[in-house]
Amino acid sequence: MRKYLHLDSELTSMGRNRSPTFKNRQAAGQRLGEALRERDITVDIVLAIPRGGLPVGRPVADALDAPLDIAVAKKIGAPNNPEYAIGAVAADGAVWLNTDVIEQREIPRDYVASTRAEMAEAARQKAQRYRSSESSPTLTGKRVCLVDDGVATGATARACIEQIRQADPERLVLAVPVASPRAMSDLEALVDEVVCLERPSAFRAVGQYYEQFEQVSDEAAMSYLAEE
Known part of the structure; x- marks a missing residue:
């Protein structure tokens, strides 16, 4: 419970x-x-x-x-507005995406995929630097x-x-x-x-x-x- x-x-x-x-x-x-x-x-x-x-x-x-x-974890920001999170990805690649916002704003899949990969690598490097x-x-x-x-x-x-x-x-x-x-x-x-x-x-x-x-x-x- x-x-x-x-x-x-x-x-x-x-x-x-x-x-x-x-x-x-x-x-x-x-x-x-x-x-x-x-x-x-x-x-x-x-x-x-x-x-x-x-x-x-x-x-x-x-x-x-x-x-x-x-x-x-690192935020996945919206196109032209990186402070607005449309998701986030952890250092191991675990991801959460706000699919409702992505669909409503018609954010391209290739943008989401490329930004996810970029932020995952940034999170991985940060984790390595801290430990x-x-x-x-x-x-x-x-x-x-x-x-x-x-x-x-x-x-x-x-x-x-x-x-x-x-x-x-x-x-x-x-x-x-x-x-x-x-x-x-x-x-x-x-x-x-x-x-x-x-x-x-x-x-x-x-x-x-x-x-x-x-x-x-x-x-x-x-x-x-x-x-x-």
Whole structure:
């Protein structure tokens, strides 16, 4: 049975002009780790989505006394609008495509195929750069927690979930500080358990719920993997 934890009952009625909920990603990760422990959730490994997911994932991994690694995926952007995700692909080639949008916009199949291949290679190279070893962790039969700093469209998370599912884990938990209610409702069906601190009805972007939401460099993100 899938379980969902929602800690946002007061937020659904609040307007857009509210104060940021989290000071920064690390503070959000500490609160997320506490929520996971309160639920008695135990995992064998925490996987964070770079780059912004790693500052959140480190305190989560520490709270659960689990190793921290990464799940890497890249957005597949629409033609002439790369920020608009029509899908995402993980480092191992696992892909999620928004077929409804692709059909509605009549996006050519050759564009989707070529961009998918390009982004898969970019994700693979990024995973290799972040890890100290060439091989990814074994997830078969493991209890896995996937972490990010938030969910807006859910495209990247979907591709990472697909990648993890293909490894046949025993259990997959998705944990995020804040998420779009619409995107998270779609993701709930893909995992065994969800821990989401906030799902504000006035959601616009992940960054609006952080006091500090600066870009995380690759070097800074990798430093969280080095901490033990």
